Amino acid sequence: MPLPDAERLCAALAESLRGELAADAALVGIHTGGVWVAERLHAALGLKTPLGRLDISFYRDDFNRSGLHARLKSSEIPFEVTDRAIVIVDDVLYTGRTIRAAMNEIFDYGRPSRIDLAVLVDRGGRELPIQPRWCAHAMSLAPEQNLQLEQGADGRLELRLAHA
Amino acid sequence: MKIHVRNGRLVDPAAGVDRPADLFIAAGRIAGVGAMPQGFAANRVIDATGLVVCPGLVDLSARLREPGLEYKATLESELAAAAAGGVTSLACPPDTDPPLDEPGLVEMLKHRARQANAAHVYPVGALTVRLEGERLTEMAELHEAGCIAFGQALAPVMDTLVLLRALQYAATFGFPVWLQALDPWLSRDGVAHDGAVAARLGLPGIPASAETIALSTLLQLARDTGVRIHLARISSAAALDMIVAARASGIAVSCDVSVNHLHLCERDIGYFNPHARLLPPLRSEADREALRRGLAEGSIDALCSDHTPVDDDAKQLPFAEAEPGASGLELLLPLALKWGGEMQLPLATTLACITADPARILGIAAGTLAPGAAADVCIFDPDGRTTVTRERLRSQGKNTPFLGSELPGRVRYTLLGGHLAFESAASPPA
């Protein structure tokens, strides 16, 4: 199955957000793929509020089963969260558990006025009542298939499909 | 009861014997060696094919915990352990509760031991009342009650003048004095050898000088008083050197080492293993090597178990708080064989350290298989193994740093005064 070009999807996602965001809205990318996408959206939309980054490891619901991962990154939220409109940005939306963890984490920084979700690809298979407001591409994958966003040596983003 | 021990390898270190020979026992004594005495009709024949027949072991220090410490062990439990270990004679130190400082206590202990009839018990009387190092005990009375020597176990005599008087008094009657050299000040609060392991684990140390300083005092007082002194449980190379030098200068002195110090050193504390909490402490590897050589060369006179049963409640504590001591009656033979094997000694030399040599220090007619001697005999399988587990130890004290080890040798029969005090199957139960 041919996969869409990730860079083009980023551009399309940026277009769909344009004009939809409040002036002081903030983007928050989820490590690692979501941060790459958020960086492109932030640049394309010329947002004033600095970009936020989340490592949701501390909020994962499978901590008791799989523990902490090595190579944790710090979350950085370089703006006041309370009363701000926030867009969570991720690369691939699957079960929705990562987004739940991200929302929990954001609320520990303050009470946002609203949270929206923008994703590059929605691959289906949701386990929680979570839907993106913006989605550049939708497809349906089997559970054993694993869709990942990768960054090449030249900096280009690329989607890759692997079998678990 | 007449017993014919057939086809065994007879090792009698006292007589310099190591040869295949039958042993004949009648009326509690050795009736003959080699050829069957005339008219001998055995009630029982023990097939000792492949087994070693040697004198019953003599242990210079085994705590039986009676009177007063029955929650740690009882005379019955520990004498059963002795029999299972091939030990037929043992000396017990005076640190019971109350200490063995009155003839009545000693007589009761002797009486109880005779009733149990599993090993000969030789009490060491207290040198000072309540072991407090202040007033002399009635040594002559205690001797009549059955004490073979006088000592302090691990209790110090702080006042050197009292010590001098005690040695003078013992010398008056020719009583031997058995003491451990441990300076009470330098060993105060200490729980491990003051070396690399104590530094690493943060354990308060006991320097080797705690032993040599106390030893120096004892040797000088022994010279001045002429008392027969036995230095119990030496632990350092420096102490051994001093004893060798003292002998060379004409001081009559004997000494022993415990099975623990023969095989273990400070490293065996591992991660705070309370079973390796001993007094004197396990010292450096160099000290252990010196002790192993010293025993082989005869500068150390005897090997003992230093059997000290400790209840779990007193042992399952942080290292420094755990009560010192290890159970050892059942390990005396296996650990002697292990050492002898590693040092490549003749079997008779190894066995002398736990039979004839300690018997000489005790001053008892034991440790020999000469015709006419009491029939105290240990028959063991030199190719068998003793696996040390809590379940298999008969002693009430399950505390030994050798738990989990498999050691050489396995006692098959123990004869005490011609009766069978212990007997085990050819192979251990699965």
Add this chain to the structure above:
Amino acid sequence: MRNPQLNAAGGLQHLLTIEGLPREILNEILDTAAPFTEVAEREVKKLPLLRGKSVFNLFFENSTRTRTTFEIAAKRLSADVINLNIGTSSASKGETLLDTVDNLCAMQADMFVVRHASSGAPFLIARHLAAMGYDHIHVINAGDGRHAHPTQGLLDMYTIRHYKRDFTRLSVAIVGDVLHSRVARSQIQALKTLGVPDLRVIGPKTLIPADAEGLGVRVFHDMRAGLKEVDVVMMLRLQNERMQGALLPSPQEFFKYYGLTADKLACARPDAIVMHPGPMNRGVEIDSAVADGPHAVILPQVTFGIAVRMAVMSMLAGG
């Protein structure tokens, strides 16, 4: 003998001592601690990692300060924290250490933070838990006798790495009562494992272990010589009961020869950092001018300490 704090897979089951932990595990703990430092700046200073877990602070020796840092760390991880000062309860009623542990296991404990006056006590507890089959319960040593204080050692490493980056080029001096110090032992083991090439201890002979060289350090009795060109000065606390008696004649004399003053600190490198595990005895082991001066990183140590303890607790609880 297997290191009793590692599980069969070589992972961390308990944190009992720095000794025997490979460099990778030390680095993993320090790396994991980094993102935890940021939590303190949030509106809600709480992470859900230990939600529903019970952490028992088992303090057989009183230490409000250490207990508080563990309590904060556990609470920031959303654990339920139960503080037990055993020194004043069960032990005085004759209950043994292991009786107490058995009781708490029956109360569904998930983690014990143990402080005890006797070296090795947390090992006894860890061994007992293994023997009883309580593999899901983790033990953190919060200081045992003179033996170890591994989280203090780790937070000190975090602090040094924060200011100095590369351990393999450092000269480090540890000053004061090394003999009785669990902190010093953990620091020495951590610094050796992380590759510090020049490690010194400074103090009078009464406060240095008999076989200090066996620990891999150089011993100095002259403080100025010992501080020469060092990058890191780690001061130790001198306990009150040791200031006068057979170990030292007086706190004044100790301060004169082994107290850290600006004058002595001038022997170290100009960019040297000064550390202290706290609580400080000003005018005994350290002069106020140094404690409050530009070289001191004593308060950052405290802040990093929370993050390091959160990291350790998370790594243990996450298996």
